[in-house]
Amino acid sequence: MWTTMAKGSAAVEAAVKQFLPPCQVQCPINEDIQRTNVLISMLPDDPEMAANGIIQIGDYLYNRNPFFTVCGYVCGLCELECNYQSKGGAIKRRLLKRFIADSYTYHLDKKDEFDLIKHKENVAVVGGGPGGLMAAYDLSKRGYRVTIFEASDRLGGALWLIPRYRLPEKVLTSALDNLTRLTGVDVRFNSPVGNGRLTLDKLRNEGYSAVFMAKGTPTPRTLTFGGEDVKGQDLSGVMYGHTFLYEVSHGNIRPNYFRGKKVVVIGGGNVAFDAARTARRLGGETTIVCLECEDKKSKDGIPADFEEIRGAWEEGIRIIYSRGVSTIHGEGERVRKIECPKCTSVFDATGFNPQFDVSDRIPLDAEVLIVTVGQGPDRMALHQDNLLDERGRLAIDPLTLQSLNREWVFIGGDLRRIGFMVDAMRDGLVAAESIERYLRGLDIKEGRKRDYEPQDIPLRRHYMTEPEVLWIPPEKRMHFQLFERGFSLAEAIEEAKRCLTCGPCVSCKACVSIGIQDALSAVEVNPDRCSGCGICTSICYYGAAQSRQDEDKRRSVTDMFKCKSCGMCVVACPSGARKLVGDPMHARIEDVYANLSATIGG
Amino acid sequence: MEYNPNIVCFSCKFGWGYVGDKQSGNGSPENWVPVVCSGKVESTHILEAFKAGADGVLILACQEGHCHYQDGNFQTGKKVYLLQKVLETFGIEHERVRMEMARNPEGDKIVQLVKDMKQDISKLGPVRRF
Numbered sequence: 001m002w003t004t005m006a007k008g009s010a011a012v013e014a015a016v017k018q019f020l021p022p023c024q025v026q027c028p029i030n031e032d033i034q035r036t037n038v039l040i041s042m043l044p045d046d047p048e049m050a051a052n053g054i055i056q057i058g059d060y061l062y063n064r065n066p067f068f069t070v071c072g073y074v075c076g077l078c079e080l081e082c083n084y085q086s087k088g089g090a091i092k093r094r095l096l097k098r099f100i101a102d103s104y105t106y107h108l109d110k111k112d113e114f115d116l117i118k119h120k121e122n123v124a125v126v127g128g129g130p131g132g133l134m135a136a137y138d139l140s141k142r143g144y145r146v147t148i149f150e151a152s153d154r155l156g157g158a159l160w161l162i163p164r165y166r167l168p169e170k171v172l173t174s175a176l177d178n179l180t181r182l183t184g185v186d187v188r189f190n191s192p193v194g195n196g197r198l199t200l201d202k203l204r205n206e207g208y209s210a211v212f213m214a215k216g217t218p219t220p221r222t223l224t225f226g227g228e229d230v231k232g233q234d235l236s237g238v239m240y241g242h243t244f245l246y247e248v249s250h251g252n253i254r255p256n257y258f259r260g261k262k263v264v265v266i267g268g269g270n271v272a273f274d275a276a277r278t279a280r281r282l283g284g285e286t287t288i289v290c291l292e293c294e295d296k297k298s299k300d301g302i303p304a305d306f307e308e309i310r311g312a313w314e315e316g317i318r319i320i321y322s323r324g325v326s327t328i329h330g331e332g333e334r335v336r337k338i339e340c341p342k343c344t345s346v347f348d349a350t351g352f353n354p355q356f357d358v359s360d361r362i363p364l365d366a367e368v369l370i371v372t373v374g375q376g377p378d379r380m381a382l383h384q385d386n387l388l389d390e391r392g393r394l395a396i397d398p399l400t401l402q403s404l405n406r407e408w409v410f411i412g413g414d415l416r417r418i419g420f421m422v423d424a425m426r427d428g429l430v431a432a433e434s435i436e437r438y439l440r441g442l443d444i445k446e447g448r449k450r451d452y453e454p455q456d457i458p459l460r461r462h463y464m465t466e467p468e469v470l471w472i473p474p475e476k477r478m479h480f481q482l483f484e485r486g487f488s489l490a491e492a493i494e495e496a497k498r499c500l501t502c503g504p505c506v507s508c509k510a511c512v513s514i515g516i517q518d519a520l521s522a523v524e525v526n527p528d529r530c531s532g533c534g535i536c537t538s539i540c541y542y543g544a545a546q547s548r549q550d551e552d553k554r555r556s557v558t559d560m561f562k563c564k565s566c567g568m569c570v571v572a573c574p575s576g577a578r579k580l581v582g583d584p585m586h587a588r589i590e591d592v593y594a595n596l597s598a599t600i601g602g
Numbered sequence: 603m604e605y606n607p608n609i610v611c612f613s614c615k616f617g618w619g620y621v622g623d624k625q626s627g628n629g630s631p632e633n634w635v636p637v638v639c640s641g642k643v644e645s646t647h648i649l650e651a652f653k654a655g656a657d658g659v660l661i662l663a664c665q666e667g668h669c670h671y672q673d674g675n676f677q678t679g680k681k682v683y684l685l686q687k688v689l690e691t692f693g694i695e696h697e698r699v700r701m702e703m704a705r706n707p708e709g710d711k712i713v714q715l716v717k718d719m720k721q722d723i724s725k726l727g728p729v730r731r732f
Binding site: 045046049458459461464511516517541566567568570571588589592593595599600 | 608610615616620621633634635636637638639641642643644647650651654655656667668669670671672673674676677707708
């Protein structure tokens with residue numbers, strides 16, 4: 001079995017400005033997607049032999065992203081930008097990662113603790129969600145003593161709101177428990193920082209030199225109509241999506257809790273769909289009402305992922321598009337009915353500003369109303385901590401996440417801007433880098449702004465269609481077990497092989513890491529020999545061989561950012577003007593042929 | 603003495619023998635040239651092989667559609683087809699250049715394929731030299 005090396009010449013090279021495969025540009029933490037795809041494609045067919053390779057790939061991913069096992073179940077942002085989308089379907093990168101995660105989740109429990117020497121300052125992380133944990137992970141590896149202050153009694157934050165049918169509990173707990181175990185991060189549970197016993201100043205006095213604050217958005221947004229709260233949200237039967245999902249994940253809601261009840265979920269985001277599909281699994285006759293329209297491409301399109309919408313539809317959830325809620329009718333203490341006027345426009349030049357046609361309204365029976373229209377931070381606490389500007393917004397530098405009011409405080413995660421899990425993780429990494437620079441007295445901004453350009457799709461004769469992803473049929477899916485089937489080893493290899501490896505070699509180096517090549521070679525053009533015929537430009541699949549008009553003649557050049565050193569142009573060049581520098585093939589051929597001649601001669 | 607044909611074997615490193623045990627060197631065929639992509643094998647390399655005394659050239663490429671560099675194996679396929687025609691006109695049988703498109707991570711089939719080719723070439727005898 002090969003051994004993949006991550007250091008020295010096999011380390012991927014980062015640059016301030018560079019080409020990357022589009023998936024890696026899209027990934028907020030720029031995970032080395034191509035490299036691990038290539039490594040997966042080069043696993044042996046024998047499962048026992050491959051097991052070792054899978055752990056090696058997992059170790060590589062884990063080093064950068066301790067949540068990759070979770071990402072393999074819930075993320076897949078990279079697939080949205082895959083070059084293959086237009087040619088047969090994006091590479092199923094999420095499932096490839098899940099394939100690694102399926103083994104690695106159990107390997108994590110046995111993984112040895114990192115050998116870390118923590119000789120640097122104490123840093124406090126407020127909030128134990130993906131943002132805070134990522135910062136804690138990165139800072140501990142840099143040698144800081146990190147303490148996480150978590151308001152609740154468990155780590156994970158909003159990750160617990162992801163329903164179990166999408167993310168098995170074992171995957172999440174394994175990722176969370178092992179992260180703190182491997183890095184030796186100190187966690188204090190039931191320790192909310194803000195308006196309570198603990199304040200930022202107190203942390204400072206206790207000897208924490210810097211604080212990363214990522215305490216999320218615990219306050220659900222209420223339902224409004226025409227700028228005012230809709231009355232009746234205090235009725236029994238009305239709940240907020242976040243609270244509902246939180247209670248379900250804590251096991252506080254028994255099976256079939258909603259059996260025979262008419263459940264209406266308000267909202268068009270992924271969380272609303274999570275709430276609806278969870279309510280459906282609890283037996284509810286579920287309807288989703290959202291302001292947005294069905295056409296995802298329009299300006300008022302529904303923000304939820306297509307797969308969520310398809311899943312909900314399959315499971316028998318009714319979706320009512322382009323409707324708001326103007327009135328909630330109660331019957332005694334309980335919610336009974338809502339009225340839904342037509343929404344004519346959701347966004348305008350000022351942003352979210354829904355307009356309704358109140359003459360067109362439909363009544364809808366609702367015995368349970370789950371409001372999932374977003375969530376916000378605890379503004380009062382932020383104000384008390386002096387983290388807001390005079391207009392009531394967070395006063396931070398978006399590049400470094402440093403507070404403009406207090407230089408030792410860094411802010412990120414949903415608290416800064418609501419986003420995906422990996423957006424919060426990115427903030428954690430950014431803050432860790434900023435904290436290191438701040439505490440080491442380095443320039444906090446220099447070279448931070450990275451400029452990536454996605455590489456185009458390589459040309460090839462045939463593109464292959466994506467594999468079918470199997471979901472358990474809807475009628476057998478009404479439980480909280482996973483409904484999506486993962487890849488087998490053979491399927492994973494096949495799918496990883498489909499990857500076009502669009503990105504340049506310097507950002508991948510999978511081949512170097514397993515010793516197929518000693519180093520990357522480079523194409524050199526001899527301008528005296530080049531006749532400018534352009535054959536190389538027609539053979540190059542990557543657009544790296546280009547023809548350029550010089551003063552006296554036309555000649556070919558190589559764009560080294562795009563070149564993969566495959567050697568096609570060298571073979572194709574009729575005048576021998578192109579050659580690969582640092583390629584051991586010719587020496588090997590000469591050796592073999594000399595040896596051959598000698599044997600014949602002898 | 604029994605005729606033992608010399609086979610030069612080019613093999614793509616992305617499709618053949620990448621999980622093999624490199625240290626032991628067990629069973630690696632003689633006159634073996636692993637290349638990063640079969641597409642890098644030039645016609646002249648094949649001709650040079652015959653010049654150096656080879657009786658056959660075996661090129662092991664990736665499966666169709668699975669080239670790491672998009673279509674390197676296809677390019678080589680074209681080249682081999684044309685070269686076979688040219689070689690025939692010089693009295694070198696087309697069977698002496700063989701291409702195999704498959705995948706064998708362990709690399710254990712390489713030796714066997716060389717052996718098979720040797721057997722077939724034995725029937726042809728040495729390359730006729732003018």
